[in-house]
Amino acid sequence: MAVAPVVVAVAPCRAGLLPVLNMSDKKDSAGDDNGSGTGLIVEKSKPKLKKPPLYKVMLHNDDYTPMEFVVKLLMQFFQMPRPKAEEIMIHVHTKGIGVCGVFPREIAETKVRLVKDYALENQHPLQCSMDVA
Numbered sequence: 001m002a003v004a005p006v007v008v009a010v011a012p013c014r015a016g017l018l019p020v021l022n023m024s025d026k027k028d029s030a031g032d033d034n035g036s037g038t039g040l041i042v043e044k045s046k047p048k049l050k051k052p053p054l055y056k057v058m059l060h061n062d063d064y065t066p067m068e069f070v071v072k073l074l075m076q077f078f079q080m081p082r083p084k085a086e087e088i089m090i091h092v093h094t095k096g097i098g099v100c101g102v103f104p105r106e107i108a109e110t111k112v113r114l115v116k117d118y119a120l121e122n123q124h125p126l127q128c129s130m131d132v133a
């Protein structure tokens with residue numbers, strides 16, 4: 001993973017200001033002294049931002065929800081073309097569970113809620129859940 005060159009800290013400073021030195025400005029980038037004779041302590045920092053985790057949204061099989069209902073739901077809530085929706089539905093029907101998409105957390109949560117609400121409104125026991133991808 002790439003390491004961003006960022007300055008961390010600091011030695012005595014006459015003006016009372018924090019001396020800030022970007023290592024990308026310096027040719028000598030190693031160790032705790034940048035060779036400038038200023039007494040600055042320079043370290044490489046780890047990248048601070050982690051990518052947010054993604055979540056897979058899954059459908060569960062049951063014995064009662066009609067196949068066509070599941071296909072229509074996949075087309076409506078997951079923007080799948082019919083052939084893809086049929087493929088996923090058959091996968092869930094035969095294997096018991098299947099992934100219908102991978103999303104950032106809040107989008108996954110919304111999809112799960114919409115699918116469950118829609119199934120309930122139509123008196124089908126279809127279950128939908130999410131898990132970290």
Ligand code: TYC
Pocket residue numbers: 059060061062063064065066067070089090092093126127
């Ligand atoms: N097993 C159901 C049936 O035979 C179809 C089905 C498929 C139900 C996928 C739920 O997530 C599901 N009618």
